[in-house]
Amino acid sequence: MTVRGFARVHVVGDDEIGQEARASADDHSAVRLWLRLLSCSVQVEQHIRVKLRERFGTTLPRFDYLAQLDRHPDGLRLNALSRYLMVTGGNVTALTNQLIVDGLIERLADPTDGRSSIVRFTKIGRRRFQRMAVEHEQWLVDLFDGFDAPHRDTLYALLGRLRVHVAEQRPVSPSRKERQT
Amino acid sequence: MTVRGFARVHVVGDDEIGQEARASADDHSAVRLWLRLLSCSVQVEQHIRVKLRERFGTTLPRFDYLAQLDRHPDGLRLNALSRYLMVTGGNVTALTNQLIVDGLIERLADPTDGRSSIVRFTKIGRRRFQRMAVEHEQWLVDLFDGFDAPHRDTLYALLGRLRVHVAEQRPVSPSRKERQT
DNA sequence: ACCTTTTGCTTGAGGTTTGAAGTAACAGGT
DNA sequence: ACCTGTTACTTCAAACCTCAAGCAAAAGGT
Numbered sequence: 001m002t003v004r005g006f007a008r009v010h011v012v013g014d015d016e017i018g019q020e021a022r023a024s025a026d027d028h029s030a031v032r033l034w035l036r037l038l039s040c041s042v043q044v045e046q047h048i049r050v051k052l053r054e055r056f057g058t059t060l061p062r063f064d065y066l067a068q069l070d071r072h073p074d075g076l077r078l079n080a081l082s083r084y085l086m087v088t089g090g091n092v093t094a095l096t097n098q099l100i101v102d103g104l105i106e107r108l109a110d111p112t113d114g115r116s117s118i119v120r121f122t123k124i125g126r127r128r129f130q131r132m133a134v135e136h137e138q139w140l141v142d143l144f145d146g147f148d149a150p151h152r153d154t155l156y157a158l159l160g161r162l163r164v165h166v167a168e169q170r171p172v173s174p175s176r177k178e179r180q181t
Numbered sequence: 182m183t184v185r186g187f188a189r190v191h192v193v194g195d196d197e198i199g200q201e202a203r204a205s206a207d208d209h210s211a212v213r214l215w216l217r218l219l220s221c222s223v224q225v226e227q228h229i230r231v232k233l234r235e236r237f238g239t240t241l242p243r244f245d246y247l248a249q250l251d252r253h254p255d256g257l258r259l260n261a262l263s264r265y266l267m268v269t270g271g272n273v274t275a276l277t278n279q280l281i282v283d284g285l286i287e288r289l290a291d292p293t294d295g296r297s298s299i300v301r302f303t304k305i306g307r308r309r310f311q312r313m314a315v316e317h318e319q320w321l322v323d324l325f326d327g328f329d330a331p332h333r334d335t336l337y338a339l340l341g342r343l344r345v346h347v348a349e350q351r352p353v354s355p356s357r358k359e360r361q362t
Numbered sequence: 363a364c365c366t367t368t369t370g371c372t373t374g375a376g377g378t379t380t381g382a383a384g385t386a387a388c389a390g391g392t
Numbered sequence: 393a394c395c396t397g398t399t400a401c402t403t404c405a406a407a408c409c410t411c412a413a414g415c416a417a418a419a420g421g422t
Contacts, residue, residue: 028318028322029333029337030318030321030322030324030325031317031318031321032337033321033325033333033336033337033340034225034229034321034325036337036340036341036344037218037221037222037225037340038222038225038226039267039340039344040218040222040340040343040344040347041218041219041221041222041223042222042267043267043344043347043348044215044218044219044347045219046267047347047350049410053410053411059377059378059410060378061377061378061379062377077400078400078401079399079400079401082400086220086223086224086227087378087379087380088379088380088381089400089401089402090379090380090381090382090401090402090403090404091378091379091380092401093401093402093403094377094378094379095378098377110400113387113388113399113400114386114387114388114400115386115387115388115399115400115401116387116399116400116401117400117401136212137209137211137212140211140212140214140215141209141211142350143211143347143350144211144214144215144346145350146346146350147342147343147346151339151342152210152214154335154339155214155336155339155340155343156210156213156214156217158332158335158336158339159214159217159218159220159221159336160217161328161332162221162328162336163217163220163221163224165325165327165328166221166224166225166228166324167224169228169323169324169326169327230380234380234381240380240407240408242407242408242409258370258371259370259371260369260370260371263370263371268408268409268410269409269410269411270370270371270372271371271372271373271374271409271410271411271412272408272409272410273371274371274372274373275372275407275408275409276408279407291370294369294370294417294418295370295416295417295418296369296370296371296416296417296418297369297370297371297417298370298371
């Protein structure tokens with residue numbers, strides 16, 4: 001038995017469903033909303049992470065990286081990947097190097113910009129990813145199956161609004177502050 | 182200027198609001214829902230992370246850890262923390278050691294169980310956390326401010342349903358598989 | 363008492379991620 | 393051409409996190 005007790009992430013135990021795992025009654029609504037959002041996100045993430053490891057021996061960040069590449073057959077600049085994946089540039093650099101070692105992607109010089117390089121699938125990479133993507137989608141379909149469709153549509157719409165709203169409320173970062181003066 | 186271009190996480194650029202950052206039109210609904218959920222979660226996370234660093238020089242995992250302790254004044258076992266924080270035990274061990282070094286928490290032997298230790302605030306830790314918590318809540322209030330209340334309530338309710346639904350759909354882990362035979 | 367299984371925790375290797383500092387190329391304006 | 397500022401990327405340290413393997417205490421069964 002390879003997995004037991006403490007080693008495994010305890011998502012939500014059978015005896016705990018129905019009670020909030022991270023919030024108690026005296027929190028205020030903004031905090032509670034955030035904790036619930038996080039809880040959902042982490043649970044789905046862990047669900048998918050386990051499946052990716054068990055089925056394909058890969059990780060979520062790598063899958064996400066490849067998913068972006070799949071949407072852009074002509075390749076992407078690292079900068080664009082950084083935006084899409086919502087991670088820092090250093091992280092993209094690291095992931096890129098590893099995926100190249102794995103033989104799934106390749107780098108090309110960007111003819112229009114000496115600083116940039118463009119990254120795209122190798123033939124093997126694309127084939128391998130597409131096999132994963134089919135199953136990946138099915139996992140999500142299964143995961144949300146039974147969460148009824150009208151609810152799902154409403155949730156989708158509301159998350160869309162929230163996404164935009166939060167994006168507009170970005171923290172005043174140093175660079176932004178300086179530009180405003 | 183300490184923060185520039187590639188070093189900063191590009192959450193969603195001004196020119197991109199309104200288009201889906203991670204999904205394109207041909208994805209199916211389950212995948213799109215997941216990506217939107219993730220996008221919201223990551224954005225809020227980064228917002229809070231930046232604030233915690235700028236204002237208090239601390240990190241989100243540490244804050245979350247302390248927040249759990251704050252809800253349980255009698256202290257918590259590491260096991261319980263692992264469940265609440267939705268992270269592995271090894272991670273809790275590491276965070277615990279660091280927070281002890283920082284002087285914010287302390288360990289006690291659990292008199293009822295020789296394997297366990299109980300962790301709780303030091304006086305300094307509690308004071309320090311509570312100062313942070315007040316601001317932290319305000320950040321979230323500000324972040325969600327203008328996202329109108331009925332929407333927020335609906336979203337909160339739907340996320341609650343989703344949380345329960347997903348928790349019930351846990352992946353069949355090895356240990357579970359074996360128990361079922 | 364003995365054995366087996368489970369539980370609570372630690373450790374260590376390896377992957378992920380950030381934030382900060384640095385290099386080089388581009389894009390103005392002068 | 394030069395200067396200034398910005399952008400694209402890399403590097404590195406430090407933090408985070410998972411997974412697997414272990415150890416010791418607890419719980420149950422015989």
